[in-house]
Amino acid sequence: KAGVTQTPRYLIKTRGQQVTLSCSPISGHRSVSWYQQTPGQGLQFLFEYFSETQRNKGNFPGRFSGRQFSNSRSEMNVSTLELGDSALYLCASSLEGGLDTEAFFGQGTRLTVV
Amino acid sequence: AQSVAQPEDQVNVAEGNPLTVKCTYSVSGNPYLFWYVQYPNRGLQFLLKYITGDNLVKGSYGFEAEFNKSQTSFHLKKPSALVSDSALYFCAVRDNDYKLSFGAGTTVTVRA
Numbered sequence: 001k002a003g004v005t006q007t008p009r010y011l012i013k014t015r016g017q018q019v020t021l022s023c024s025p026i027s028g029h030r031s032v033s034w035y036q037q038t039p040g041q042g043l044q045f046l047f048e049y050f051s052e053t054q055r056n057k058g059n060f061p062g063r064f065s066g067r068q069f070s071n072s073r074s075e076m077n078v079s080t081l082e083l084g085d086s087a088l089y090l091c092a093s094s095l096e097g098g099l100d101t102e103a104f105f106g107q108g109t110r111l112t113v114v
Numbered sequence: 115a116q117s118v119a120q121p122e123d124q125v126n127v128a129e130g131n132p133l134t135v136k137c138t139y140s141v142s143g144n145p146y147l148f149w150y151v152q153y154p155n156r157g158l159q160f161l162l163k164y165i166t167g168d169n170l171v172k173g174s175y176g177f178e179a180e181f182n183k184s185q186t187s188f189h190l191k192k193p194s195a196l197v198s199d200s201a202l203y204f205c206a207v208r209d210n211d212y213k214l215s216f217g218a219g220t221t222v223t224v225r226a
Contacts, residue, residue, distance in 0.1 A: 004157070033213065043204065043216040056211045090157055092214075099146050099208045100165040105157035 002027065004106035006091050012112045018079040021109045023091030025072050029104075031055075031097025032074040034066060037088040037108070046089075049074055050097045078111075086113045116141040116207040118188075120217035128225055133195040135220045137188045137205030146208035147188045149179055151201045152219075158204065164188060175199075195224045 005024040013019050025032050034046040045058040049068035066076040072093070078085055088110050092103035118139045127133050139145055146165055150158040162173025169181045179190045188205060205217040 006157075031212075035214075042218050045213040045215070048212055050212075056213050058213070092158075097212055099144075099210070099212065100163070102148060102160045102163050103214060104160060105150070107155075107157045110155075 004091055004093050004104055006089075006106035006109050008109060009107065010110045010112075012114060013081050015081055015083060015113055017081050018077065019081060019111060020075055020077045021089055021091075021111070023074045023076075023093075023106060025074070025091075025093030026104055029093035029095050030072055031094045031103075032068055032072060033092045033094075033103060034074070034076050035090045035092065036060075037090055038086075043090075046076065048097070055097070081113045083113050086111060115215070116145075116209045117215055118147070118205045118207045118217040120205055120220045122220050123218070124221045124223065126223045126225065127195050129197050130194050133192040133199065133222065133224070135190040135203045135205075135222060137190065137217060139186050139188055139205075139207055141207060143210065145181075145188075147179075147181065148206040148208070148214065149173065149177070149188075149190050150204045150206060152204065153201050161190070197224050197226050200224045
């Protein structure tokens, strides 16, 4: 069974640009979550989608947005990039997104803003 | 909101010795607790979880964790550490709004 796939693995963007990251969950998983990982802030929750609906959102500015498609694939978009957006962005999927279900993570997209 | 704390930034052990990575939690209601491991430039790998039932949970790669309600702890353990266990370990709790809240992480170094 294929794991969570994130594309691209690495990305370099210029400040002010926008970027779209993609996540394909494990087949059959309906919940997709996104996290930002930085050395200073650790792992921070961005948002979670379940059956194409955003179910929860973290404390990030409106420049961070996402969506989920009918096949459960998800994208996140960051507009007007800032240097501080440089981070590892991790996507996780789970079967039903219940409180007791584990999430499986992709390898992440390393975004560098210059 | 639910939260977890990992009191140690780093843990160093010799190969073959027992390994313990500490985690304490703060929750309202039932705790849903998880341990993940991260190798350099990789995503997080699920190790084990506590939902309910037996306080000793067994997981992947020989790891286990002990849930202690009175001490609000969920420590990760491995009886005999390997050099390949060197990695970054995260404890996490599932909030009632479904998101995972992670601890700051503990870097484990196992020396040969």
